Each structure stands twice: as structure tokens, then as C-alpha cells.
Amino acid sequence: MAQRKKLPQAAVTTTIDSLAHDGRGIARVDGKVVFIDEALPGESLEFVYTDNRRDYAEGKVQTLHSRSAQRSEPQCPHFGVCGGCSFQHVSDAEQIKIKQLLLGEQFNRIGKLDIPQIWPALTGPHWGYRTKARMGVKYVAKKGKVLVGFRERRNPYLAEIDSCKVMYPLIGENLTALADMIAGLSIKDKIPQIEVAVGENACVLAFRVLEPPTAADQQRMAEFARQLGVTICLQPKGPDSIHPLDGETEVIPSYSLPAQGLNFNFRPAMFTQVNYEINRQMVSQALEALQLSREDRVLDLFCGLGNFTLPLATLAGQVIGVEVDQPLLHHARANAALNNLDNVQFHAADLSKDVSDQPWSQLKFTKVLLDPSRAGAAEILHNFRHWQPERIVYVSCNPSTLARDAGILVNELGYTLVKAGVMDMFPQTAHVESIALFVKS
Template sequence: MRRNRNQSRQSATPQPIQTAFIESLDQEGRGVAHVDGKTIFIDGALPQEHVSYQSHHVKHTFEVANVVQVFKQSNQRVKPQCRHFGICGGCKLQHLDFAAQVAAKQRLLESDFKHIGKVKPVNMLPPLYGPTWGYRHKARLSVKYVEKKQRVLVGFNEKATRFVSDMNSCEVLVPEVSALIQPLQEMILQLSLRDKLPQIELAVGEAINHHPVIVLIFRIMAGLTSEDEQLLKVFADTHQVQMWTQTKGPDTIMPFYPNATQLEAHASNGFGAQLQYSLPEFGLTYPFKPNEFTQVNPQINQVMIRRAVQLLSPQADEKIADFFCGIGNFTLPIARSGAQVLGLEGLANLVERANESAQLNQIKYVKFGVADLFKMTEASLTELGRFDKWLVDPPRDGAFELVKAITADNAPKRIVYVSCNPATLARDAGVLVNEKGYTLAAAGVINMFPHTAHVESIALFTLKDA
């Protein structure tokens, strides 16, 4: 059969080991080299290193490889703190000095602005840092029963595979959650449905009585026996965690132990308390459900919101829109200024939670609504009315339709754009600057996910002659 020139070639025999000089890092944290006209992406290699590598994925114009040996080591290479680094796919940059990680992300953001958006920020903002370890308050862990070994694996997937890492701790998870990995493996092995439990989603809220509120959602594909139920309850009591279950879609997520009635009765203690996080600078508290979107790094979230509000500079006489508002993470701090704020979000359950938080925190001058912002048009945007400023915090797909819908009749004088994908931010920046009359006044990275290649960033756009 003739092979398409773009079709990958994975040989049954190992590819030859070759050498290369590493020029830079790509968006996935891999070293980038060029050999015989092809781009080689080498996992585990760092810029300015001379390495040998072996490809495992070959295409016509590029190859993906693993480093075999480092001949000349970067002075920014460090010893990974996690014993599972190199196998677990949760972190890719533990071998790179922390400050160098942030600098690499800043360079990546600048490069995307230049090559994708054809724009350049007037000012580059200082990067925002947070805790480097034990920062992750939300995660999805895979579960796999290995019948031959009579073992259960609980952890992140291995690099570039669907296999579950053989791990018993995690340096980026909250320490109290990391300590649960091995006990979970031992407990699940005793369950009748150990081979029908593919995932555990976890969420951690602020500590009450010096213990974080921890919720574990067990994705179960079969019914629990009475013995299973007892095992789960004993585990919950022993480790002071809440057990929830999910049998099908997200609407089937519900508390198992303590159950809903018990949670209400014990809401004042850490075991039965509702998940929540706070923004002390703004005097705000946000309750949330374990499956609802919140930032995984609450400490850096506080710093990010401070910068966003500073850049937006909301005033009491202004009307401000918060697009992709979620549970009101930015909306309520903006509303503290006295500005009238409209928060729009595509998911009704998040809007419901945002309204609850506004009421709980006694926030005036704020409204929330449900809208599909990926289908925004000039007409539908104009119908919302004129806003002085926008805060935009979209998912990875960005806010292309929203920024394309800007006209002279609905253009805000200032936009603060928070992004979890520098490529789509750069694309949307190109529209705002090259088509809609904005200046990219400032931009910078937010290290929300230390030791990973994930790049969170923030940008300020100002309307020319506004």
C-alpha cells in the first residue's frame, strides 16, 4: 500500500541513535533540533545541549524522539524532585530550573505573538510566580487493575501513552492528596468492581480546622455491593475525605459518603464542609462543586486576579463585561469597584453557582447570564449594549468569534484577556490589533502549572484614540 507522505512511520525495528544540538523548547516542553532538513522534537532534552536521541515517531518533515544521552549538559538542568519523573506524563519540565521554565514560557508567548498574530506587545509584564510544589488542588487520576500482578495503579498516565504510571506519590498534588495514592490502590484492590473503576476526579478546598476539604469522585461502571460501600466508608472516615460517585454523565455525580443529608449536618467541620476558596484581598468566598471548573492553583489565582483588576482598572461609573465568567472568579472582584458588571458563561450550572456567590458575598451591581460565546455575532454582541471594558477568560479554543464581532458601535476601550493557550491568544490578538484598532499594550505569563509545559498568560489591549 502506498504511504501518504504525511502518514507517520513507526518501524517494528528500533530507529538508529543519532546526535543533535538542541536549539529551543517547543510548546510541549520538548527540545527542538534540526537534522538533515527535518525538525526533531526530543523529549528530555534542553536548549544548548548536545544529545543523542532515538526517534519513535517518524513523519516526512519531522520526528518525535526520546533523549538517549546528554553529552553537553545545560547549566539550567537540575535534578528532578519527583521519583516518577520521566515515566509519569503529569510533568515535563522538572529537569529544567524553575526560573528557566518561566523564561521559556515567556519566550514562547512572545514567539506566538510574532509568528501567529503578527503583533508585538508594547510592554512585557514581569512573570507571575506561585508555589512550585504541592500546588495542584484539582486533578483526574486514572485507575487500572492489573490482574496478572494483582495490583491497582492510581495516577497520571505515562508519557505519550494510555498506560497508568506506577506511582505512589505526586510532588505537585496537595501533600494530603499525594499521601492518599497508595492507600487508594490498596483499598480499590479489595473492591468487587476494581476492574470497572477507570478514574478518580479530585478536588481540594480551603482548610477547615487545619485540614483541607478533599472530595474524591469515583467513576464507577458497575453497582457497589454492601461490602464495597463499607470499604469506601471506612476509607473516608480514616482519611477524612468525602466520597462521591459518578455512574454515567456529569449529571450523575453525587455525594455517596457522607451523603447529602450528612454533609449538611456536618457542614461546619472539615470532613463535611462544602468546597470553597477565598480571595481575601477582595473579601470574597466562592463555594463550588467538585466537578465545577476552578483554577487548580488557588495561590497563583489570587495573584492573577490582582493583576487582571489592576490592568482593567474598573471605575464605579463604568459598565464592564466578563466573558467566559465561570463561577465569577473575575466578575465579583471587578464588581467590588462599584462598576456594573455583566458575567456571561456557556454553562448554566456555573452561572447558577456565580449567582449564589454574588448573593453570599452581598455583591451589588452584578448580573450573570448564559450565552454561547462561540457563536457570537456583531448583532448579538451589539444587543448586549455598550461596555466600557471587557475581561475575557476563554478556554483553550480562545475567543475568536467574540473578538471578530467587535464593531465601532460595541468596541470597549480596554480589554484584559486571560489565556490558557498562547497560540489562540496570539491569533485573537492579531484580530484585535490588525483589524479592530487596538494596541497590545502589555502581556506576560502566569506560571499556573509549574513543571509542566502549560502556559497561562494575560494581555491588555487598549483602543486607539479612545
């Protein structure tokens, strides 16, 4: 572990040189790199140290001497305390420019590639867009109150917030009411988190409960749910244990892709994209880039519950989706049936391991779509020598692993990077969602 040094107490004057990938300003003080929260390139300021290590230090702005033209007033009163957002001090237009520049820098530095053509950024709502979240819950006995929300910035404690501007408004604007309801339960100190799942048809809150709620607790929860217009479920163990309150009917949230005429059902704890507007644009862009026809056999790796697999199947001859998570695969198959798609197959496989002996892997594919986790897809890429796809669309939630994998595809496997770009899936945060197109050279 890097060695920590004693924190200097006095404020320090400096000028910000550049921006880090997480949105912090970068300055150099006495030869050491300092990452400073809420600071923008070109700004002169005073900061105080919040951490000091052998190789780098961290700080926060105390006084601004000059303001960047890109600076914006945060809309949330909890910005700076709550760790959910880190970019509210940057104008909406500038946020996406910064993310695009970061993507290019990562491709250049890690993948040793230049992006030949930049896709125009996909943009949508900047506030109230978040339809999925895991919110922490904490009963604070000393204060006699319940906190509901997200952790403090760079701190394990829950932030004391009463609203969240990026959350779907029905939830984001009612955090206080939700906390007050929990405070009246007998198990108020036995609820560590709430899984929020907002579908187009329903808003479901799954309460993780370490002890069963009493009948009175369940009545209080049900009454609150009716007043707010949400559905409350209980989760006594793992995600598969989520079930309705006693006497309540199970509600299955869903979302749609109107351009492809598709509907998806999902369970509250399952992974879905948090921003429906951007997801719709993203799926349409991926389909267009792949140039699909009924002659194509397409492989969808890390397919989840079929967010890309089913749209691919509306245009291609055959689509195979591969995913390690069995509950997601179960729902993917159910969603294929729901949409009357019979040219889709789903297979379970850990794509971080060798899959060359699996029957589906021994086929040839004309097109491939990848949508991996933050770890990327490096382990599966060597299989492309056998599959020989003409086109690859890679959707990524981590520009550094996308850049690494792009380097492998181009420099080792003979593909050409055609274009890449960013998608504003998480406005007000430093999270970068991106997409890249590769073609066989």
C-alpha cells in the same frame, strides 16, 4: 494522517538548537526536525528514535555529552514515564523564562505583534500546588493491583506511580493507599476515574462508578475517607450525578480571594483554577489593569462560576457575566448571593455563535475581561465594534490563540497592545497561562 516510517534502531548524536512549545528539544538530523524529550538548547547528546514520520521525528535522550546550565534534577522518581509533567528537568526560574519567550514568539509569529511591555511573571509554589485533577483508575488483573494517576507520556496507558509531587500533598503522597483501598472493593474494575477537588475547607474525591458499590464497599470507602481526612462521593453518570456516600453529609468545597473579601463554593467536577496562589495574584492584576470605577459597566466573557465576575463587581458599577455552562452559571449566581453582590447579572450563551441579538449584547461596555478555553475567543471579537470598550484584559491558557486574537484586536479592531506576561499556574509542565492588556487607540 502523516505517514510513519520505520524507526532507526541506532542511537544518533546531535546538538539541540531550540525548544518547542511543549518543552521538547528541537534538533535537525539529515534535514529533518526531531523533537527530543528532556533535551535542552545547546546540549550535545545521543538520542534514540521513538517515532519517525514524513515531516518530523521524535526521540528521547539516551546519553548526555554536555549539560545545559538550566538543567535540573527531576524531583519526582516517575518523571519521564508519567505524562503529567514535562519540565522537571528545567530549573524553576528557567521554566518561566522559557514560557515568557514562547509567549513573545507566538505574538510575533501568529499575531504579527511585538509585546511593548512585559508584565513581571506571577510565580508561586512550584510543588504541591495542584488542587484540581482528573486521575485515571485501572485494575490490572495480571498484576493483581490497581493503578491510580495519570497516563504515560505519549501513551494511552496509566503510568504506574505511587506519588505525585505537583498534586496537593494529601492526595499526591497517598496514591498507593488510595489504590490499595480501591483494590479491596467488589467494583475495583468498575471505577475508571476520580475527580479530585481540593477546597480550602475540604478535599473531595468523586469516584466515577460504572456499577453501584455494595454496602461493604461504601463502608470501606467511608472508613478510608475518615482515616485520610477527605470526603468521598460517587458519580454514577454525568457530573451532575455526584452525590455523597449513603448516610454521609454532602461537603461543598470552597476557595477564597482574600484581597477582594470573596468566597466561592463549587462542585467537584466544575472548572476552577488549579493553583490558588496564582489565581489570587491573577485576579488582582486583572482588576488593577482594568482601572475600574463605579462608572464602569463591565462584561466578563467565559465567566465560569464568577472567578473574575465577582471581584469585578466589588469595584465596578455593573458587571455582566456570560457563560455557556448552565451548572456553572447556577453556582455563579449562588456565589454572588453568598457574597451579597447585587450589581451582577449572569447570562447563558454559546460565545462561539452569533450573540448580537441577545439583550445583554446590545448594551455598551466600558471594560471587558475574557478568559476563554484553549480555542480562544475569535468568534466573539467582532462584537467589540459595537461594545467599544476602552480597556480589555484577556486571560489565556493557550498562547497561540491569544496571539491570534491579539492580532485581530490590534490589526482589525483598532486596539493597542499595552503589555502581556505569563503566570506560573502549572509549574513543572509546559502549560502556559498568560494575560494581556489592550486599550482603545
